[in-house]
Amino acid sequence: MSTSRTRPNLSQLATLLDVSAATVSNALSGKGRVSEELAERIRAKAAELGYMPSQAGRALRTGRTQVLGLVLPDIANPLFPQIAQAIEHAASNAGYGVLIADSRGDVAMQTKAIQQLQDRGVDGIVIVPRRGTRVADIGSPVAVIDSPSTPGNTVSADHWQGGQLVARHLLDLGHRDLLLIGNNPASNVQNDRIGGIKSCLPSSVRARVLWIEPHEEAHGKGCHLGLKERFEEGVTAFAAVSDLHALRALTELQGAGVRVPDEASVTGFDDLIWSSAITPALTTVRMDMETIAEQAISALTIVIEAQTAPDQEKSVLRLSKVAKADRTSVPMDLVVRQTTGPASSQAVKAPPAGDME
Amino acid sequence: MSTSRTRPNLSQLATLLDVSAATVSNALSGKGRVSEELAERIRAKAAELGYMPSQAGRALRTGRTQVLGLVLPDIANPLFPQIAQAIEHAASNAGYGVLIADSRGDVAMQTKAIQQLQDRGVDGIVIVPRRGTRVADIGSPVAVIDSPSTPGNTVSADHWQGGQLVARHLLDLGHRDLLLIGNNPASNVQNDRIGGIKSCLPSSVRARVLWIEPHEEAHGKGCHLGLKERFEEGVTAFAAVSDLHALRALTELQGAGVRVPDEASVTGFDDLIWSSAITPALTTVRMDMETIAEQAISALTIVIEAQTAPDQEKSVLRLSKVAKADRTSVPMDLVVRQTTGPASSQAVKAPPAGDME
DNA sequence: TCGCTACGCTTAATCGTTTAATCAAGCGCT
DNA sequence: AGCGCTTGATTAAACGATTAAGCGTAGCGA
Numbered sequence: 151m152s153t154s155r156t157r158p159n160l161s162q163l164a165t166l167l168d169v170s171a172a173t174v175s176n177a178l179s180g181k182g183r184v185s186e187e188l189a190e191r192i193r194a195k196a197a198e199l200g201y202m203p204s205q206a207g208r209a210l211r212t213g214r215t216q217v218l219g220l221v222l223p224d225i226a227n228p229l230f231p232q233i234a235q236a237i238e239h240a241a242s243n244a245g246y247g248v249l250i251a252d253s254r255g256d257v258a259m260q261t262k263a264i265q266q267l268q269d270r271g272v273d274g275i276v277i278v279p280r281r282g283t284r285v286a287d288i289g290s291p292v293a294v295i296d297s298p299s300t301p302g303n304t305v306s307a308d309h310w311q312g313g314q315l316v317a318r319h320l321l322d323l324g325h326r327d328l329l330l331i332g333n334n335p336a337s338n339v340q341n342d343r344i345g346g347i348k349s350c351l352p353s354s355v356r357a358r359v360l361w362i363e364p365h366e367e368a369h370g371k372g373c374h375l376g377l378k379e380r381f382e383e384g385v386t387a388f389a390a391v392s393d394l395h396a397l398r399a400l401t402e403l404q405g406a407g408v409r410v411p412d413e414a415s416v417t418g419f420d421d422l423i424w425s426s427a428i429t430p431a432l433t434t435v436r437m438d439m440e441t442i443a444e445q446a447i448s449a450l451t452i453v454i455e456a457q458t459a460p461d462q463e464k465s466v467l468r469l470s471k472v473a474k475a476d477r478t479s480v481p482m483d484l485v486v487r488q489t490t491g492p493a494s495s496q497a498v499k500a501p502p503a504g505d506m507e
Numbered sequence: 508m509s510t511s512r513t514r515p516n517l518s519q520l521a522t523l524l525d526v527s528a529a530t531v532s533n534a535l536s537g538k539g540r541v542s543e544e545l546a547e548r549i550r551a552k553a554a555e556l557g558y559m560p561s562q563a564g565r566a567l568r569t570g571r572t573q574v575l576g577l578v579l580p581d582i583a584n585p586l587f588p589q590i591a592q593a594i595e596h597a598a599s600n601a602g603y604g605v606l607i608a609d610s611r612g613d614v615a616m617q618t619k620a621i622q623q624l625q626d627r628g629v630d631g632i633v634i635v636p637r638r639g640t641r642v643a644d645i646g647s648p649v650a651v652i653d654s655p656s657t658p659g660n661t662v663s664a665d666h667w668q669g670g671q672l673v674a675r676h677l678l679d680l681g682h683r684d685l686l687l688i689g690n691n692p693a694s695n696v697q698n699d700r701i702g703g704i705k706s707c708l709p710s711s712v713r714a715r716v717l718w719i720e721p722h723e724e725a726h727g728k729g730c731h732l733g734l735k736e737r738f739e740e741g742v743t744a745f746a747a748v749s750d751l752h753a754l755r756a757l758t759e760l761q762g763a764g765v766r767v768p769d770e771a772s773v774t775g776f777d778d779l780i781w782s783s784a785i786t787p788a789l790t791t792v793r794m795d796m797e798t799i800a801e802q803a804i805s806a807l808t809i810v811i812e813a814q815t816a817p818d819q820e821k822s823v824l825r826l827s828k829v830a831k832a833d834r835t836s837v838p839m840d841l842v843v844r845q846t847t848g849p850a851s852s853q854a855v856k857a858p859p860a861g862d863m864e
Numbered sequence: 865t866c867g868c869t870a871c872g873c874t875t876a877a878t879c880g881t882t883t884a885a886t887c888a889a890g891c892g893c894t
Numbered sequence: 895a896g897c898g899c900t901t902g903a904t905t906a907a908a909c910g911a912t913t914a915a916g917c918g919t920a921g922c923g924a
Contacts, residue, residue, distance in 0.1 A: 170875075172876095176873090205626070205628045206563055206909080210879045216627075238607055249607075252595050427755045429762045529905080533883090540902055545903090560880080561880050564909090
C-alpha cells in the first residue's frame with residue numbers, strides 16, 4: 151500500500167508544494183494573504199493527502215482545544231441519551247468535541263469533575279446541574295442548562311409553559327381533580343413544571359401534589375404510592391413531572407385494576423425512550439433538546455471567543471464567564487398519545503367507593 | 508487575590524526554583540535522575556502553585572492525548588447512561604478522558620464519527636457497535652464491546668449465560684411454555700441471549716420467538732404484539748431480551764387484563780433505570796458494566812502502550828490493533844423482582860373467572 | 865525619479881513539554 | 895596523578911501548528 155503510515159503534517163505538505171509551512175497554514179485557514187491560485191493548489195493537495203491539522207500543535211499555539219466538557223451530575227439520568235446526543239451534535243456542528251464527566255450523583259465530585267475538565271484544557275463547559283446546585287463562577291466559560299428560574303441559567307426548556315400545556319390538555323378533557331406527582335421539591339425543574347400546571351387551574355379544580363422522595367423515606371423505597379386510594383377519592387388524572395414517575399404511576403394503576411385511559415389519565419414529561427413503546431403509549435411533554443443544545447453551544451462559543459479577543463479590558467471586569475443565550479427558554483411540545491382521555495367516563499365509573507366532589 | 512490569572516507552566520516553576528525546566532519535568536515524572544531532596548522541593552512547589560501540566564504541550568511532544576473516544580451507534584440507546592458512566596469511570600481511573608461520538612443510528616456515520624475522533628487525536632477508541640456491524644481495522648487501538656460471538660469482540664457480558672439464568676429461573680418456577688421476545692435477529696447480543704435460554708430448555712417445553720421489528724414492519728410501528736393471544740394459547744412466561752421489550756410486554760399484558768405475575772411471568776434484560784420503579788418491579792438480568800468497562804479499558808491501554816513501545820517491528824506486523832482482554836466475557840446476574848412467579852397458578856387460573864391464591 | 869503602498873510569500877519566534885545528549889564534579893582505583 | 899564510573903544537573907532539539915514581522919517586486923502618484 152502506498153498510504154503513508156503516518157499522517158502528513160504542515161511542513162511535509164509545504165515541502166511537497168515547495169512553499170513555506172506558513173503559507174500552507176494561511177491558505178487553509180484563509181487568514182493571511184495567499185494568491186487564490188496557490189491557495190487552490192494547496193487545498194487540493196491537502197485534500198489529496200487527507201491532511202488534518204494536529205489538534206495538539208494547534209492547541210499549544212492557540213491555547214484552544216476545540217473541546218467542550220459536559221458534566222451531568224444526576225446519576226444515570228434517563229435523560230442522558232437525549233442530552234448527550236443533542237449537545238454532541240450541536241457541538242460537533244460548531245467544530246467542538248465533547249468530553250464527558252460524570253459526577254455520579256455526588257455533589258462534591260461535581261467540582262472535581264469540573265476541575266479535571268479544566269486540567270484537560272477544555273474551552274468551555276456545559277453543565278446540567280444537580281437539582282438546586284448553584285454553579286459557582288468557574289474560571290472557564292460555562293453554559294448552564296437547568297430551568298429559567300435557576301439563577302445563572304443559560305438556556306433551558308420552558309418547564310412552566312410545559313406544565314401549562316399539561317394543565318390545559320387535562321382541563322379540556324374535563325378533568326377536575328388532579329394528582330401532581332413530583333420527586334423532590336428541591337428541583338427547580340420539577341417546581342417549574344408543577345407551578346405551570348397549577349397556574350392554569352381554576353380554583354374549582356382540586357390539585358394535590360405527591361412528592362415521591364419524602365413519601366419513600368416514610369414508607370420505604372419502591373413502595374406503593376397509594377394512587378388507587380387517590381383514584382377512589384375522585385382523582386381522575388395523574389400528572390407526573392417525569393416519564394419515569396408517570397410510568398410508575400401507570401403501572402401501579404394498571405396493576406390495581408384501574409383502566410388507563412378509560413378510568414384515569416396519566417401524563418409525563420420528557421418523552422423518554424420507552425414512552426412510545428408501552429401500552430397504552432404515554433402522553434407526555436417533550437423538550438426541544440436540539441434547540442436548547444444549539445442555544446447553549448452558540449452562547450458558549452460567543453463567550454469563548456470573547457475570551458481570546460484582545461478587546462477592552464472592560465470585558466475582563468464586566469463580562470461574566472457564564473454564557474447568556476438570546477432565547478433563554480425554549481417552548482415544550484405536548485405529545486398526546488393514549489394515556490389521556492375524557493374524564494367523563496370516570497365520573498360515571500366513580501361510584502364504587504369514592505364520591506364526586 | 509493573589510491567585511495568578513494564568514496557570515503556571517514548567518519554566519515558570521523552574522525559574523522560581525532556580526533549576527532547569529528539564530529537571531522539573533524529570534522530578535515530577537520520576538523519569539530522569541534527580542536528587543530526592545530536590546525532587547521533594549520541586550513537588551512541594553508544584554503542589555503549592557497547583558501546577559498542572561499542559562495537555563497540549565505534552566500531547567504535542569509525546570503524541571499521546573490521554574483521551575479515548577467512545578462511539579455509541581445505537582440512537583438514543585437506553586443503555587447509554589450505564590455504558591457511558593462505567594466507561595468514563597474506568598477511563599478516568601486509568602488517566603484518560605472520554606470523548607463521545609454519536610452516530611445517530613446511521614451506520615455510515617459510524618465511520619465518520621471514528622474518523623473525527625482520530626482527527627481529534629484520541630489514543631484509542633471504545634466501540635459498542637450497532638447490531639451486526641463488523642468493526643474494520645482502524646488505524647487506532649480499538650476495544651469492541653458487543654457479544655462473545657462477534658468476531659473481533661474484546662469483552663462483553665456473557666449474554667448466553669445470562670439467557671441460561673433466565674431459562675433456569677423460569678423452569679424452576681414451573682413454566683413450560685415460553686414466548687421469547689427479541690427485536691431484531693441480526694443482533695448478536697439478542698441471538699446470544701435467546702440461544703442461551705433455549706440451550707437450557709428440555710425438549711418438552713415449548714419456546715417460540717417473536718421478533719418485534721419484522722412484526723412491526725408487517726403490522727405497523729407500535730402495534731400490539733398479540734401477547735394476549737399467546738397467553739390464551741397457554742404461554743405462561745414472556746422472556747424479552749431487553750427491558751424495553753419486557754416493559755412493552757408487561758404493559759400490553761396488564762392492559763389486556765392479564766395479571767402479572769399471577770397469571771403470567773415477564774422477564775427482561777439489562778436492568779434499565781425504570782425496571783425497579785414500575786409495578787410490579789421487573790425481574791431482569793443485569794450486566795456487570797463496571798467489570799466490562801474495566802476490562803475494556805485495561806485491554807485498550809495495553810495496546811496503546813504497545814503502540815509506542817519501540818520494540819521489535821514484529822509487533823507492527825503481528826499485533827492487531829484491536830484489544831484483547833483476559834476475561835473476554837463477564838457473567839451476568841439475575842435480579843429477581845416481582846414480575847416472575849410460579850407457573851402453577853396459571854394452570855389453575857386459566858379459566859377466566861378470578862380467584863385468589 | 866523618488867517614495868509609498870499593496871501584494872505574495874518567507875523567516876523566525878512561540879506555545880509547554882519531553883528527552884537524548886552533554887557536562888561538571890566527586891570518588892574509588894590502580 | 896590519571897582513568898573510569900556514577901550522580902545530578904543543564905542544554906538543546908524536537909513535536910506541529912499559528913502569526914507577527916520582514917522582504918523583494920511592482921504599480922502608481924507626485
